Amino acid sequence: MSQELAAPVPRLTVxxxxxxxIRASIAFYDALGFARRLKATGEAVAFYDTGGPVLALFHWDKLAADAKLPDNPRPATFRGMALAWNCATRDEVDAVLAFAVGKGAALLKAGHETDYGGYSGYxxxxxxHPWEVVVAPGIEVGEDRRVHLAE
Structure with a gap:
């Protein structure tokens, strides 16, 4: 008789x-205010505390090799994913966009009303790597910097 394995607990950690x-990227994410951790890794990999999943920066070619994916050709544009920076208000969205641009980010899309009743920009x-800066109904960011979703 085979024994069924228990399903693992799903989690997104990094x-x-x-x-x-990597030096320029470390400078950029430091300037955005994320707290770098495990600095002993030097410039091999950089880890940032985000209040939820860890954000890691790794050399593009080494990451591709590690995942057994081709390094070239690199997509020059949208890769089918976006990171998100959830905010509490529309004013905060605009402030984060301006702040990021001031630290070297490229503005992809200015803050605008969304069709779901929120407000976002990129x-x-x-x-x-695209970042959406957003305030959305049913999604709140607590004092713990973690996202809390309505039921």
Whole structure:
């Protein structure tokens, strides 16, 4: 008789971004105010405390090799994913967009009303990873910096 394995607890713990210039990316994410942890890794990999899943920066070619994916050709534009920076108000969305652009991000889309009753805009980091900055109904960010979803 075979014994059924218990299903593992699903969790998202780290989001790793492949980057071209790790020094520039570290400077950018430091400037945004994320707290870098495990600095002993030097420039091999950088880890940031986000209040939820960890954000990791890793050399693009090494990340591709680790995942057994081709390093080239690199997509120059949208990769089918976006990171999100949830906010409490529309004013905060505009402030975060302006702040990120001031730190070297490219503005992809200015803050605007959404069709679901929210407000959002987009910026791209130095490697063109898109970030949505958003306030949305049913999604709140607590004092613990974690996202809380309505039932």
């Amino acid at each position: 989001i790793t971004l492949g980057v071209s210039d 910026f791209a980091d130095p490697d063109s």
